[in-house]
Amino acid sequence: MTIVYNLFFLIFSFLLTYIFLFLFRVVLIKTGLIYIVKKKWRSIEDCFHVYQFFKVPEFNESTQRNQLHHKVLVYLNSLTSIEDSDFTNLFTGKKSNEIVLHLDQNQIIEDDFLGARIFWINEEETLVLKIRKADKRRVLRPYLQHIDTVSDELDEKKWELKLYVNVVDNHDGRKGRWRSVPFTHPSTFDTLAMESDLKNKVKSDLHSFAKAKQYYHRLGRVWKRSYLLYGPSGTGKSSFIAAMANFLSYDVYDIDLSKVSDDSDLKFLLLQSTTKSLIVIEDLDRYLSEKSTAVSLSGILSFMDGILTSSCGEERVMVFTMNGKDHVDPAILRPGRIDVHLHFPLCNFTAFKTLANSYLGLKDHKLFPQVEEIFQNGASLSSAEISELMIANRNSPSRALKTVINALQTDGDGRGALHIGRRSVEEIGEPSGAFCTEGVNAVKEFKKLYGLLRVKSSRKSQSFDLIGRQNEG
Numbered sequence: 001m002t003i004v005y006n007l008f009f010l011i012f013s014f015l016l017t018y019i020f021l022f023l024f025r026v027v028l029i030k031t032g033l034i035y036i037v038k039k040k041w042r043s044i045e046d047c048f049h050v051y052q053f054f055k056v057p058e059f060n061e062s063t064q065r066n067q068l069h070h071k072v073l074v075y076l077n078s079l080t081s082i083e084d085s086d087f088t089n090l091f092t093g094k095k096s097n098e099i100v101l102h103l104d105q106n107q108i109i110e111d112d113f114l115g116a117r118i119f120w121i122n123e124e125e126t127l128v129l130k131i132r133k134a135d136k137r138r139v140l141r142p143y144l145q146h147i148d149t150v151s152d153e154l155d156e157k158k159w160e161l162k163l164y165v166n167v168v169d170n171h172d173g174r175k176g177r178w179r180s181v182p183f184t185h186p187s188t189f190d191t192l193a194m195e196s197d198l199k200n201k202v203k204s205d206l207h208s209f210a211k212a213k214q215y216y217h218r219l220g221r222v223w224k225r226s227y228l229l230y231g232p233s234g235t236g237k238s239s240f241i242a243a244m245a246n247f248l249s250y251d252v253y254d255i256d257l258s259k260v261s262d263d264s265d266l267k268f269l270l271l272q273s274t275t276k277s278l279i280v281i282e283d284l285d286r287y288l289s290e291k292s293t294a295v296s297l298s299g300i301l302s303f304m305d306g307i308l309t310s311s312c313g314e315e316r317v318m319v320f321t322m323n324g325k326d327h328v329d330p331a332i333l334r335p336g337r338i339d340v341h342l343h344f345p346l347c348n349f350t351a352f353k354t355l356a357n358s359y360l361g362l363k364d365h366k367l368f369p370q371v372e373e374i375f376q377n378g379a380s381l382s383s384a385e386i387s388e389l390m391i392a393n394r395n396s397p398s399r400a401l402k403t404v405i406n407a408l409q410t411d412g413d414g415r416g417a418l419h420i421g422r423r424s425v426e427e428i429g430e431p432s433g434a435f436c437t438e439g440v441n442a443v444k445e446f447k448k449l450y451g452l453l454r455v456k457s458s459r460k461s462q463s464f465d466l467i468g469r470q471n472e473g
């Protein structure tokens, strides 16, 4: 009897202890007591270690962007420990359902490397590395190399691109001249209506450039490639820049020349840009045609040469857009300053079919022959104008096509004549490859009409040829 009683007592007390421990643990977790105890223990432990601090400022003393700062930031934002820190910033990512984590000001995050605990503090414009003196000699160098490698890998498949815009000089060199927002432009080479052959040439040109670091280095040249996109308004130049950025996974630095105070200011903007970026100046011809400008022609030329970028190891693609290049100083356009010339003509039938497919889901339609005929007669609108009509009538493809036909016919009667005249200037000299096949017919009609047909075979040889214009890469 006593044995049974003792056994019962033992089981009962065991169960009671178990329930007590379980409840104690729940209370500890719920109230965060474990976390507080751990934290206190660490701060006591810290008192017995000597730490060393290393600062990684965003800009150097000549206000040039410190690439290491960018690399460390990319690396830290990728750490899982950012999720465990006390607070952090949440942003929507490239896709709308994606959420990304970013370090906040004064946030401290912890990292482990080769058994050493390393802390990073995100102070204003400076990242501070805190490491035990005892670990420093063994760990610091390989750790920085590790950051370099990881950030390069992450940069390759950048999940978030940035659009930088220059702000008016606030005479606070420390802050830099660029302000950034996430770059989420959805344009890709697939969504652009242009000849697929040309798209492929551009893609392979960009691809081979991105891989040509050693080549440029051996030649002692700045690792950059310059594109000129020229053509009438609404023909896809800006969309093409966005497609390039998405294809390369490069950040975009969009320079507004009206906010640049002088030549040296323009140099600073270039110095403060990061590697793997697209440097964009839109409407350069319009700026150059203005009477008094803050930036001189020679300032723009030296900017285009990129001689001031800090090292050959930093890759940049420069993109300039113009409505036309006829009145532009030839020095701007010379090979080396502009490596690739791309003409963006008004919409033709081929481009129209691509737009109809993307915007209306139409591969073919009984009205297509009529549209083709109108294009052959020379009427023309920009891709932007046609795509707007398609969007407005997207619920009824037939109505959309009729509206486009109507607009093209109206255009042919009135505004189109003006366009043809304007196109002839571009295309007699430069029957460019972008979408000009149909346009050439239109120009022929125009020339026949006015007896202007002059064969300019010598100038035709200057026509756009991506490969022909390549100087390197």
Ligand SMILES: Nc1ncnc2c1ncn2[C@@H]1O[C@H](COP(=O)(O)OP(=O)(O)OP(=O)(O)O)[C@@H](O)[C@H]1O
Residues within 6 Å of the ligand: 191, 192, 193, 194, 232, 233, 234, 235, 236, 237, 238, 239, 240, 344, 351, 383, 384, 385, 387
């Ligand atoms: N080739 C094209 N393919 C697909 N969409 C186009 C094309 N061209 C223009 N669009 C559409 O028209 C709109 C305007 O195009 P975009 O801003 O790229 O033209 P742009 O040449 O830069 O004009 P601007 O010279 O006035 O700046 C875009 O939203 C785009 O959707």
Ligand SMILES: [Mg+2]
Residues within 6 Å of the ligand: 237, 238, 239, 282
């Ligand atoms: Mg544009």
